[in-house]
Amino acid sequence: MNADGRAGAPRRASLFxxxxxxxxxxxxxxxxxxxxxxxxxxxxxxxxxxRFAPNQVDLSHLDSPPSTAHWFGTDxxxxxxFSRALYAGRVSLSIGILSAVVAAIVGTTVGASAGYYGxxxxxxxxxATDVVLxxxxxxxxxxxxxxxxxxxxxxxxxxxxxxxxxTARLVRGAFLTIRESEYVEAARAIxxxxxxxxxxxxxxxxxxxxxxxxxxxxxxxxxxxxVLSFLGVGIQPPTASWGNMLHNAESTMATKPWLSIFPGxxxxxxxxxxxxxxxxLRDALDVRMKE
Amino acid sequence: xxxxxxxRLLGTIPLMVGVSIIVFAILQGxxxxxxxxxxxxxxxxxxxxxxxxHQFGLDQPLYVQYLTxxxxxxxxxxxxxxxxxxxxxxxIATRVPATLLLMGMSFAVATLFSIASGVYxxxxxxxxxxxxxxxxxxxxxxxxxxxxxxMLQLLLAVHLGWLxxxxxxxxxxWTDILRHLIMPTMVLSLFTAGxxxxxxxxxxxxxxxxxxxxxxxxxxLAERTVIFRHALRTSLIPVVTIMALDLAGLxxxxxxxxxxxxxxxxxxxxxxxxxxxxxxxxLAILMLSSFAVILSNLLADVLYGLLDPRVVYR
Numbered sequence: 001m002n003a004d005g006r007a008g009a010p011r012r013a014s015l016f017x018x019x020x021x022x023x024x025x026x027x028x029x030x031x032x033x034x035x036x037x038x039x040x041x042x043x044x045x046x047x048x049x050x051r052f053a054p055n056q057v058d059l060s061h062l063d064s065p066p067s068t069a070h071w072f073g074t075d076x077x078x079x080x081x082f083s084r085a086l087y088a089g090r091v092s093l094s095i096g097i098l099s100a101v102v103a104a105i106v107g108t109t110v111g112a113s114a115g116y117y118g119x120x121x122x123x124x125x126x127x128a129t130d131v132v133l134x135x136x137x138x139x140x141x142x143x144x145x146x147x148x149x150x151x152x153x154x155x156x157x158x159x160x161x162x163x164x165x166x167t168a169r170l171v172r173g174a175f176l177t178i179r180e181s182e183y184v185e186a187a188r189a190i191x192x193x194x195x196x197x198x199x200x201x202x203x204x205x206x207x208x209x210x211x212x213x214x215x216x217x218x219x220x221x222x223x224x225x226x227v228l229s230f231l232g233v234g235i236q237p238p239t240a241s242w243g244n245m246l247h248n249a250e251s252t253m254a255t256k257p258w259l260s261i262f263p264g265x266x267x268x269x270x271x272x273x274x275x276x277x278x279x280x281l282r283d284a285l286d287v288r289m290k291e
Numbered sequence: 292x293x294x295x296x297x298x299r300l301l302g303t304i305p306l307m308v309g310v311s312i313i314v315f316a317i318l319q320g321x322x323x324x325x326x327x328x329x330x331x332x333x334x335x336x337x338x339x340x341x342x343x344x345h346q347f348g349l350d351q352p353l354y355v356q357y358l359t360x361x362x363x364x365x366x367x368x369x370x371x372x373x374x375x376x377x378x379x380x381x382x383i384a385t386r387v388p389a390t391l392l393l394m395g396m397s398f399a400v401a402t403l404f405s406i407a408s409g410v411y412x413x414x415x416x417x418x419x420x421x422x423x424x425x426x427x428x429x430x431x432x433x434x435x436x437x438x439x440x441x442m443l444q445l446l447l448a449v450h451l452g453w454l455x456x457x458x459x460x461x462x463x464x465w466t467d468i469l470r471h472l473i474m475p476t477m478v479l480s481l482f483t484a485g486x487x488x489x490x491x492x493x494x495x496x497x498x499x500x501x502x503x504x505x506x507x508x509x510x511x512l513a514e515r516t517v518i519f520r521h522a523l524r525t526s527l528i529p530v531v532t533i534m535a536l537d538l539a540g541l542x543x544x545x546x547x548x549x550x551x552x553x554x555x556x557x558x559x560x561x562x563x564x565x566x567x568x569x570x571x572x573x574l575a576i577l578m579l580s581s582f583a584v585i586l587s588n589l590l591a592d593v594l595y596g597l598l599d600p601r602v603v604y605r
Contacts, residue, residue: 135577226435227436254445264441268433275429
């Protein structure tokens, strides 16, 4: 049982303890986690780190290139790009994370109901999943955002709306196997109801792939938010998000390149680190790895 | 085989109906509903609106409206563009070739790159080349497409002046169009190239561990024969399937790419229609691209059956 192969008293091995050990050995994934924590904490600590308010207009410093006072330069209203990028991180990261969480909850609920109850419920839910899967995701969110003109909270729901189907399929698959397992039969035999079987037995045993899918979904959600805001149908100014900072920068890219370089780097690094984390979690948690 | 294809074809009908229900629901969600276009017109009074509502059958129950709308859609009546007054179908038709050109080119580039790099890095696992491809793929799947486009424009067009910043070029002059096509193709193929390359590498690695590969090597076949005749053919089956399934994602990417590069295709039409609040156009593009996705998924299914002799048609 011991990973290092020593003989001795069998240690209690849990999925998460094994996973933590494998994860710690994965340097790329650890680096991803560290970068993500750095980005997250600098966004959270924006009021302390930023030397300017994100929407503070400074008419004496319009369009200045990066300098010691303004690390990332200023925009056409003299707003400090570094401060805006930090505050934008709060918006972009929290929308990314929350949409992935909502998508995971919706996907798990749909997949669990389909897998557990089977029959008509399963047929209806999985056909609905197929239907949403057959609409190109980005055009769908673009049209939805154009119609509902979302607040940040609604935007989370809109982005989650195109991200739950993969999880639903995963969870349904896991439930189909678990439903037939002996421990579920045993639980039923001692009188456990459906809700108890689902919450207590089936869900914990199908959690690992959901965690991995949700982590990778954060990267997608960050990109989707940035695309929507870049196109002008996501987060509306003056609130800064990495996407809408690029929306403003595009037209003046040739003369003021700093405005378009920095926000994009923030998006790239956050998505890179989330994907590295997700890959690491997949390797660490995936049951197929344990053969 | 024919029965199998026909069965799958029938299976797409509920999907298409489902998509149309979602699109119809979005239409209902538009402020002002189907009559939104008349709301801003000062010459149309509330009485006229009520009359229009009756004439268009909008006072009928919702399911009657849906069936009428679906019937009109099925017979090719897709409505008139709010912004230009021309039939939606005609406007879309003028945009299809540019999108097909961009998507086709990107598909070809991504396929060539991902199969070549995926196979080579699997054969030379843990080599410097393999490491490089892995890093590239990882960057590719994490890159915000539109920002990559902006950075390419900044570098290759603004600073180096090698390529035109944006646009389609002069119609009919192929070298000019190709020059305009280079950057959009790089941008659109990046994500898929990265994704497919990872996928190909994993698929080839899995096949290389199979017993029949060991047998082929044990027979004394040249490594080249083992890779190309024995391993490649099997490992490409799932790769071909994922390529067909990813066409939906490729279209999503095309929307962004076309917007960044002012490429006159369906994607930039979609974004223009949003600024013009042109709902009939938006819904038609959504319907059309969804049907294209459903058909490409069907194609993936059929291809899988054709390529893999283990698949039994039932």
